Amino acid sequence: MSSEIAMMRVKLSASRKERSELRMRLISLSESIVPRINPMLVDEPEEMEVAEAATLMDTMVMVQAELLTVGSKIKRLEKSLGE
DSSP: OHHHHHHHHHHHHHHHHHHHHHHHHHHHHHHHHHHHTOGGGSSSGGGSOHHHHHHHHHHHHHHHHHHHHHHHHHHHHHHHHTO
């Protein structure tokens, strides 16, 4: 039983680390998008990098989905461990 608890704690720790990394990636992606679609940074609106921003948004959607999955896993592990 205690080896199972130890394994769950290791998984919880790894999941928390993964969550932190995913959060940082999500923030980084959002910071990359803003300048691409800011009309104040270009001479003409059609010069905005909309396609590139859309590609980054697609990546953000996938990262957010991963983040939500990891968050659910953390909650399950915390509940199992009584945290």
